[in-house]
Amino acid sequence: MTMSVKKLATAVGTSVALMAAGQAAAEIKIGVAGPMTGPVAQYGDMQFSGTRMAIEQINANGGVMGEELVAVEMDDVCDPKQAVTVANSMINEGVSFVVGHLCSSSTQPASDIYEDEGILMVTPASTSPDITERGYELVFRTIGLDNMQGPVAGDYIASQNPERVAVVHDKQQYGEGIATAVRDTLKDKGIEIAMFEGITAGAKDFSSLVTKLKQADVDYVYYGGYHPELGLILRQARQADLDATFMGPEGVGNKDINTIAGEAAEGLLVTLPPSFDEKAENKTLVDAFQAKGEDPSGPFVLTSYAAVQVIADGIEQAGSTDPFEVADTLRSGSFETPIGTVQYDDKGDLESFEFVVYEWHSDGSKTPLN
Amino acid sequence: MSEALLYFIQQLINGLTIGSAYALIAIGYTMVYGIIGMINFAHGEIYMIGAYTALIAITGLATLGVTWLPLVLLVALVCAMIVSSSMGWAVERVAYRPVRGRHRLIPLISAIGMSIFLQNYVHLAQGSRNIGFPSLIEGSFRFGSPENFQVSLSFIQITIFITTLICMTALSVFISRSRTGRACRAVSQDLGMASLLGIDTNRIISATFVIGAALAAVAGLLLGMYYGSIDPLFGFIAGLKAFTAAVLGGIGSIPGAMLGGLILGVAESMTSGYLSGEYKDVISFSLLILILLFKPTGLLGKPEVEKI
CATH class of the missing domain: 3.40.50.2300 (Response regulator)
Structure with missing residues (x-):
């Protein structure tokens, strides 16, 4: 049986x-x-x-x-x-x-x-x-690629004739890569980099960083990384009255940054692929x-x-x-x-891909700047 | 005042704020260790749950249309303390009491398991995204001329500092004056003897878990407002830092937890301020290693006497 x-x-x-x-x-x-x-x-x-x-x-x-x-x-x-x-x-x-x-x-x-x-x-x-x-x-x-996005961000910041710029990143492959590209573009244009520094992804307390940015008296802060950390940096910067324009890659450009940063997200600059949906x-x-x-x-x-x-x-x-x-x-x-006509080079990268600078608003909408 | 000095003061304020919050969490580690000699690794999660409960209470009150700040804060605080305390009590009852008195590693493993369980429970129940936490207490005092570097001391920083002081003072009075406090001290000196003298040791041990959890909930609410967002993993690092603070000050000692927390907080903010934020965690955990190597009992801890 x-x-x-x-x-x-x-x-x-x-x-x-x-x-x-x-x-x-x-x-x-x-x-x-x-x-x-x-x-x-x-x-x-x-x-x-x-x-x-x-x-x-x-x-x-x-x-x-x-x-x-x-x-x-x-x-x-x-x-x-x-x-x-x-x-x-x-x-x-x-x-x-x-x-x-x-x-x-x-x-x-x-x-x-x-x-x-x-x-x-x-x-x-x-x-x-x-x-x-x-x-x-x-x-x-x-x-x-980051090396396409970084120069777009770097060129934009340079075109605004800032006196001093800080570049911050989250020490991860994506964030640090893009931050390095931005820094190099800015250096080539002769802009002073006041600070190039990493933070720890997942950290919550950025009061020391914000104090340092305030002390360095920067006009622009470029952040390479994702939105959870930048959202907090924006919020804590606003509380400490740091008067600087923040900019980030597409990793920060989503509506969750608004729930974290609230009003402080207004005026954030983000490089994004063009809005294909439009x-x-x-x-x-x-x-x-x-x-x-x-x-x-x-x-x-x-x-x-x-x-x-x-x-x-x-x-x-x-x-x-x-x-x-x-x-x-x-x-x-x-x-x-x-996303347009796709053609590949030998490495498997797109022959061309465009990035656009957007201004982010506290209600989660965005307007293109260039 | 020169700009360099103002900058130093600002970093000191940042450090003391975060340090006093570490101290509140560290109490939970230090009291439990002082009484049953185990490290409650799930304590960071209790703190995280406190923050979530407070946020739920605040959101709930906002939907009900309650906006009077003192009431909102009070309700959020009470809810967070009740939920966290029951959680602390339940964790002890479920995960630690059954394995108490076994080899030291067993409760430790049980604690790590509990920590993973609670983290994932909140992941499931609340989602894994960062959730924004309303600031509630806004505004700040400013010192220095507006053209140059201005020191800002925000109201929330003052709140964190004062609340910590009140909690610590109340706890010290409670431990040194009250009947339960005296029983706590007796149990921490000799659990077996205390039990022979008619102290309900199980009740005292539960009480330490409840007190530690309630203070962690206070820290959860305060830091949630201070940072501005919470996620299910944020208790883990905070727990490790608070544990470091407890060891630094001398595990088992309540003033030690306070001192350890403040030293750690200031060390962190000075590292970020004068070196680089990348070295912040390196410095705090190097401090832990150094203290374990050279003064294992911590700054205010008493050398452990082998009981016969």
Whole structure:
């Protein structure tokens, strides 16, 4: 009796496994890795919102080579250690294409694994130049680089003829990278850098830093990092009457900074990708997002949409789901996406990507300055 | 006054503010250690929960239309103290009492587990994002000419400092004068003997957890307002810093916790002010290592006498 039950169980198990395998052959898995939880989860929300919409629309239009796209979503918490775990789980899931990761510090370790295992990845948000500096074949992005964004910020600050500028960063790959680019641009223009200093991500007390900025009598403070820390710096600076203009990269440009900084967020300058959702040709897509009750205006929503689309078009044009063939197609072709025409250089970076300086307001809206 | 001096004074004020808050949290570590000789690593989370409760109370009152500041602060404070104290009591009851008297490592591991549990519980219940905390107490005194560097002493900094002083004085009086306080001292000197003399030691141990948690809740409300945002992980670093403060001042000693907190706070702000903010945590944890190496009993701690 016991034996027969066991045999039955094995038989059922095997047939279920076979059925699952049979189904898998008729679909293409797209891994999506980014933070669903943790301090920067709102960027992950943008990413998942973009990829879900792209996958839904591509499937509604008949899929890719007649096959359906299926998302495999995983949470890396923007933590490099977790990113490695997620990358390994992607391999176990049999994924060949990944949209992600979001944070540069997660993308970097995960990309090592993807490259080794022959998985093609397109990050919709990681802007650290290091990621594509290693000669990897399967790493792409649908976003610009820090060394494109830094000079835009640096040029803007220089054009305002400031006397003294402070550059602060959170010592992380993204923040320090971009802060260094800003500092170098400013130095080339002969602007005095009064301070170049790191803070600890996750810290809450910035009273000493603010005092120091006040003492240094700076006109501009550039902050390389994310919004939780800058929000607090803005608020504590306002309390201490620090009279300086703050500027940050797209990592600070989301509405959560308003809940932390409140009124102090007024007048903050942010470099962001241009608002793709305001382009006329994206009208139908924007309507589709709004019909679902989602907001397509976040900086990573449409880059994530574009990442899925680039993968899908790449597979279609290559006529194969082999990541290496798709990678070759991506490097040679050009693709029409909501973020414009995408063309790749040999490293897997976009040939061109624009950043715009915005002025942020305390109600979470923004106005372009250049 | 010269600008350099004003700058020094401002950094000193920053340091003393943060230091007195560390001291409030450190009390919880030091009292528990003084009585049962264990480090309650979940204490930082109790502080974080205090801050969350206060925020919920403030938001709740705002929706009800209550805006009279003293009332809002009082309700937030009382709610935070009640929730944190019950949490402190429950943690002791659930995680520490069953393993009390075993090998020292066992309650320690239990405490770390409790800390992870509470962090993740708040992650789930409140979400993991940074939530803005209303300032409530705004405004400041300013010294120095407006053209040059101005020292600002904000009302919230004064509030933090004065509240800490009141809490510390009240606690000292309580420990030295009241019946429960006397029992606390007896239990910390010799738990077995105190029990033989008819002191309900379980009740006293629970009381230390409750007092420590209530003070941590006060710190949670004050620092929430001072910093301006809270998140489920912010108790962890604060807990480590307060623990460092407790060890620095001499773990088990209440004036030691106060002194340790202030020294640590000032050391941190001076490091950020004159070196670089990057070295802030390096300095505070180097202090911990140095004190453990050269004066393991801390500045005001008494050398431990082996009881026979």
